[in-house]
Amino acid sequence: MRIGVVIGSVREGRKGVQVGAWIAGLARQSIAGEVEILDLKAFDLPVYHDAVLPSAAHKVYSDPRVTRWSEAVDGCDGFIFVTAEYNHGIPGAFKNAFDLLGPEWLRKPVAFVSYGADSGVRAVEQWRPVVAALQMFGVRAQVSASTFAEFTDGKFTPNDRRKAQAETLFTQLTRAVRAVELLREDDARRTSE
Ligand SMILES: Cc1cc2nc3c(=O)[nH]c(=O)nc-3n(C[C@H](O)[C@H](O)[C@H](O)COP(=O)(O)O)c2cc1C
Incomplete structure (x- = not known):
């Protein structure tokens, strides 16, 4: 099982790098499998502008940066x-x-x-219907940290509850990955027929 930790902000001085490193570190201790950080800034992605819809592109893209991104995401479960x-x-x-x-x-x-x-909870509520559009399974458990209360002198200092929340998140995520394996195998079989 390979889990991709996507760091989704790209601005200079972003706090996302610290939060991403923290959750990836815990995930590596907890999850039986590989945990890979996919840092959006490193992919330097273009703004989407292709005439071809991604759903019809068969994973073939005109921009090598998108191809690299595609391969990285495709490799994760x-x-x-x-x-x-x-x-x-x-x-x-x-x-x-x-x-x-x-x-x-x-x-x-x-x-x-x-x-x-405000701990980013509104962004997560927006993400849930977005990921559902691609039939992704959004697990219930989440970790939401305050940039005011949980950063000290610019350093991420998660409160005491976060580690236990992260463990619940890993449990729900890895169980969901195992549960959708059959669906994904079925997809692969049908597209190769
Ligand atoms: C353009 C912009 C808009 C923001 N809007 C909100 C917001 O609506 N609600 C909120 O809780 N924080 C907001 N923030 C604060 C961010 O949550 C905070 O700066 C966080 O560190 C941003 O993530 P990053 O450092 O990884 O870029 C905003 C920050 C930026 C840069």
């Missing part, structure tokens, strides 16, 4: 989205990165770790 909240919603760069692909996300479970002035 489930995800932890590390999301900030911008203007009460999903950060634009993260939504763009999601929209760039189609079948690479399809039917894969996803869990959310959010942070923000």
Whole structure:
């Protein structure tokens, strides 16, 4: 099982890197499988502009940066989205990165770790119907941290409850990954027929 931890903010000085490293570190101790950080900034993705819809692209893209992104996402069985909240919603760069692909996300479970002035909960509520559009299974457990109360001198200092919340999230995510295996095998069989 390979879990991708997607760090979804790209601005200079972003807090997402620390939150992503924290949850990936815990996941590596807890999850029987591989945990890979997919940092959006490192992919330097273009704004989606192709004439071909991602759902019809058969994972073939004109821009090599999107191809690299496609391969990274395709190689994962489930995800932890590390999301900030911008203007009460999903950060634009993260939504763009999601929209760039189609079948690479399809039917894969996803869990959310959010942070923000209001702990990013509104961004997660927006994410849930978005991921459902690609039949992803959004697990209930989430971790939502306050950038005011849980950063000290610029360093992420999660409160005492976060570790237990993360463990519940890992349990629900890994169980969901195992549960959708059959569905995904069925998809692969039908598309190769
Ligand atoms: C453009 C922008 C809009 C923001 N809007 C909100 C908001 O609506 N609600 C909130 O709780 N925090 C908001 N914030 C604060 C962010 O949650 C906080 O700065 C967080 O660290 C951003 O994530 P990042 O550091 O990974 O970019 C906003 C930040 C930015 C840059």
